[in-house]
Amino acid sequence: MQKQRVAIFASGTGSNAVNLIHYFKNHSEIEVVFVMSNKEDAKVLQSAKNLDVATFFLPNQQVANAEPLLDLCKEHQVDWIILAGYLRLIPSKLITFYQDKMINLHPALLPNYGGKGMYGSNVHKAVIANNENESGITIHFVNQEFDKGRIIAQFRCEIKEGDGVIELEQKIRYLEQSYLPIVVEKTILREEKRKL
Numbered sequence: 001m002q003k004q005r006v007a008i009f010a011s012g013t014g015s016n017a018v019n020l021i022h023y024f025k026n027h028s029e030i031e032v033v034f035v036m037s038n039k040e041d042a043k044v045l046q047s048a049k050n051l052d053v054a055t056f057f058l059p060n061q062q063v064a065n066a067e068p069l070l071d072l073c074k075e076h077q078v079d080w081i082i083l084a085g086y087l088r089l090i091p092s093k094l095i096t097f098y099q100d101k102m103i104n105l106h107p108a109l110l111p112n113y114g115g116k117g118m119y120g121s122n123v124h125k126a127v128i129a130n131n132e133n134e135s136g137i138t139i140h141f142v143n144q145e146f147d148k149g150r151i152i153a154q155f156r157c158e159i160k161e162g163d164g165v166i167e168l169e170q171k172i173r174y175l176e177q178s179y180l181p182i183v184v185e186k187t188i189l190r191e192e193k194r195k196l
Contacts, residue, residue, distance in 0.1 A: 009037070014044020020084065038088050073097075084105055102142040103152065108135055138153075
C-alpha cells in the first residue's frame, strides 16, 4: 500500500508538529511530507528543517486564498492535512477539497471554548475564569465553521483548586503530546481501510 502523505500547518513553536514528525518518521503507512507556516519566523519551520522535513512559508494574504495552498498540496500529493497550532481561517475551497481529510487540534472540550479568538492561552484563561473543574483537548475534522467540525476524539484533565493558566497549559500539552499522533494514525488508517 502506498504511504498516506501528510502536510502539517502550524503557526508557532510547533511542539505538536515536531511530535507528529517523530511519531511518523519510520512509519510503514504514513509520512509527513512538509510543514507549512504563515509566519516566516515561526520556530516550527527551523525545527522541521532540523528533522529533514521540507518547509514552506506562505504569508497571510496567500493562505487566505485557497489556490496557493491547493497548488502546494497537489504538487506534493498530500492526502491529509493536520492543523497543529495553525491560527488562520482555512479557505473554504481547501476544506471542500480535503473533506474529512483535514484534522484540527483544539485545546478545550468543544463545543465549549471554541470559535474566533479561542486559541492558546486565550482558551485557558476563559476556562479558568469560568471556574471549570475540567478541561481537555478535542481532535476534530475541519469544516466551514471555526471549531465546529465532527469530533473524532476528546481527552480530559482535572482542574484542581489553585491551578492557573500555566498549570492548565501544562496539562493540556501533556494530553496533546500523548494523544494527537495516535488519534491521527488511527483516523488515517481507518479511513483508508474503509475505501478498500
